[in-house]
Amino acid sequence: MEPLLLKLSLASYLVATFAGAWSLVRPDGLAWRTATGALIVGFLAQAGALADRSMHVGTIAVTGFSEQVAFFALLLAGVYLVTQVWLRLAVLGAVVGPIGVIGVIAALVDHGGAPNLPPELRSPWLLVHVSLAYLGNAAFALACVVSLVYLWEERQLKAHHVGDFVWRLPSLERLDNVNFKFLTWGFVLLTLSIVTGVLWAELYFGRFWSWEPRTIWTTIIWMIYAILLHGRVTVGWGGRRAAALTIVGFGVLFVAFIGVSILAPGQHADAFG
Numbered sequence: 001m002e003p004l005l006l007k008l009s010l011a012s013y014l015v016a017t018f019a020g021a022w023s024l025v026r027p028d029g030l031a032w033r034t035a036t037g038a039l040i041v042g043f044l045a046q047a048g049a050l051a052d053r054s055m056h057v058g059t060i061a062v063t064g065f066s067e068q069v070a071f072f073a074l075l076l077a078g079v080y081l082v083t084q085v086w087l088r089l090a091v092l093g094a095v096v097g098p099i100g101v102i103g104v105i106a107a108l109v110d111h112g113g114a115p116n117l118p119p120e121l122r123s124p125w126l127l128v129h130v131s132l133a134y135l136g137n138a139a140f141a142l143a144c145v146v147s148l149v150y151l152w153e154e155r156q157l158k159a160h161h162v163g164d165f166v167w168r169l170p171s172l173e174r175l176d177n178v179n180f181k182f183l184t185w186g187f188v189l190l191t192l193s194i195v196t197g198v199l200w201a202e203l204y205f206g207r208f209w210s211w212e213p214r215t216i217w218t219t220i221i222w223m224i225y226a227i228l229l230h231g232r233v234t235v236g237w238g239g240r241r242a243a244a245l246t247i248v249g250f251g252v253l254f255v256a257f258i259g260v261s262i263l264a265p266g267q268h269a270d271a272f273g
Contacts, residue, residue, distance in 0.1 A: 003108070005046070006049045006108050007108075008042075009045035009046040012038045012045060013039070014097070015038040016036075016097035018097075019097075020090065035093050035097070036093065038097075039077055039080070039093065039096060043074065043078055046074050046100070046104060050071070060130065064110065066110040068134075069102070070107035072134050072137060073099050073103020073104070075134045076096055076100070076103075076138040079142060089170060089178065091145075092145055092146070099141075129193055129197050132193035136186045136188075137186070139185045139186030140225070140253060143186060143246050143250070147242070147244070147247050148247065150243040153172060154240060172239070179246060183225065194218065194222060197218075220256075221249070221256065224249045225249055
């Protein structure tokens, strides 16, 4: 059942990718509805595949690198679909589709180490901790995309290159507000994931902190976003500065995730491997 659901999800994400791109080039209700509908189908099919895989291994299947990539893509699509109810930003949908394709391909190519997970770690803590962390990452990813659109649109407006495509984009003020909302939710979710990780580590390892790469980098990333949000709320950082710092913050998060997962996984991978 899992391979069939993943193939359905892949096909749906591909449709969403092309329909999303078309909705930007030729905005009409049909293209936008097609992209959104395809993303919904892709999300539900991938979620079903994850549930089937998790039932097979006895815990949520997010312990291998490929599974984590797939899980991130799934939650990114989910966060986008939920926020799309009131944001209605088609430009974000054009990015979510391709990321969904990458996530499903990762799930099809390789399954991670969930079957080897120690019995002590097969607990609800894993689902809660990992879900909060990746939901936060998804919110930060969308904030990064919004920031990229903001900087590009601002550059076009200043250069007086205002074509039909630029006029179809949201205003700079709206993009800045959306960026702040995604940053806020991402920071709250990241904080909750750290708290649950600390509690879980205390229960399982007998200590709430360990000097391993993933823990250290998570703390660094938390501090980066804390400084950014503090600047936005108290100093009035916004516009181009906030957009640039948001991109830098997600760049650090992305490089840390790839680098730590591949080069220095530390105790997280030892426990999951």
